[in-house]
Amino acid sequence: MIRMKVLIAEDEPVAAKILQRSLESMGYEVRVASSGDEAWELFDREPVRLIVSDWMMPGLNGLGLCEKIRDRKNTPYTYFILLTSQETGSDNYDLASHAGVDDFLTKPLDRATIKMRLRVAQRIQRFTTEIHQLKEYISICANCRKIRAEDNYWQTVEKYINEQTGSHFSHGICPGCAETYMAELDQLVCEKSRPMLTVGKV
Numbered sequence: 001m002i003r004m005k006v007l008i009a010e011d012e013p014v015a016a017k018i019l020q021r022s023l024e025s026m027g028y029e030v031r032v033a034s035s036g037d038e039a040w041e042l043f044d045r046e047p048v049r050l051i052v053s054d055w056m057m058p059g060l061n062g063l064g065l066c067e068k069i070r071d072r073k074n075t076p077y078t079y080f081i082l083l084t085s086q087e088t089g090s091d092n093y094d095l096a097s098h099a100g101v102d103d104f105l106t107k108p109l110d111r112a113t114i115k116m117r118l119r120v121a122q123r124i125q126r127f128t129t130e131i132h133q134l135k136e137y138i139s140i141c142a143n144c145r146k147i148r149a150e151d152n153y154w155q156t157v158e159k160y161i162n163e164q165t166g167s168h169f170s171h172g173i174c175p176g177c178a179e180t181y182m183a184e185l186d187q188l189v190c191e192k193s194r195p196m197l198t199v200g201k202v
Contacts, residue, residue, distance in 0.1 A: 003029040004122065009039035009053035009065060010083070015107075019052065022111055026118065036060030040068055047075050049125050050118070052105070054083045055096075063099045070100040079121040081105055 006028045010016035016032050023030045031048070033039035037059045043051070051069070055062040066080050082101045084092075093104065102124075103117055146156055173181065 003027055004050060004125075005029045005031065005048040006050045006052060006118075007039060007043060007048045008032045009036055009051065009057065009062065011035055011054060011057045015054075015109075019109060019114075022109075022114060023052075023118075026115060028118070036062065036065040039065055043069060043078075044072065047072070048078065049076060050079050050081075050121055052081045052083065055085075055088075063096060063101070066096075066100045077125070079103070079125060081117060081121070083107055083109070 004027075006023055008016055008019055008023070008030060010019060010032070011034055013034070016034070020030045020032055028050075031042060033042055036053070036057045039051070039053065040060060051065075053062040053065055060068070062082050066082070069075070069078055069080065079102050080100060081103045082096055082105070084096075084104050085107055088104075088106075096104070103121070105114060105117060
């Protein structure tokens with residue numbers, strides 16, 4: 001079984017070591033950076049799908065790190081958990097959310113809470129991976145637009161998406177198709193309304 005990689009960004013050595021041991025005991029593969037700048041270098045060299053970062057660090061802080069990760073091109077979605085103090089106010093939480101932070105953990109850290117949040121992160125990561133695969137690997141007929149599912153069974157786009165994601169569709173006609181359809185309908189009406197020509201005997 002492949003262990004999920006987690007990057008920790010924490011400038012306080014004792015806190016970093018405690019968090020590292022906790023995550024490793026849960027089965028994660030952990031890398032530790034002692035600053036935001038070091039965390040960015042590690043991530044830029046080898047992106048991971050999960051980051052736990054302190055907010056206040058010298059140099060690049062947690063928000064700056066999150067923003068750089070969100071701005072990195074061609075990067076699979078990374079779930080970002082920010083470590084905050086109990087005194088953090090709602091305005092700061094709002095600021096962090098706008099920077100792209102997904103979740104928050106309050107210091108001092110509680111093992112049960114960390115475990116629960118990481119499980120949520122893994123579920124979200126699985127969902128984003130499934131969506132990415134859905135976008136990348138759909139086989140669709142060039143003629144009738146049906147999608148090939150398992151066992152070489154072909155089904156409509158609507159049914160396939162519904163089974164994969166639970167989404168439902170409402171149907172309508174786009175302006176371009178409506179214009180084409182109306183033009184064809186007008187032509188048909190005109191053809192039917194033309195008088196029939198009969199050929200008489202000489």
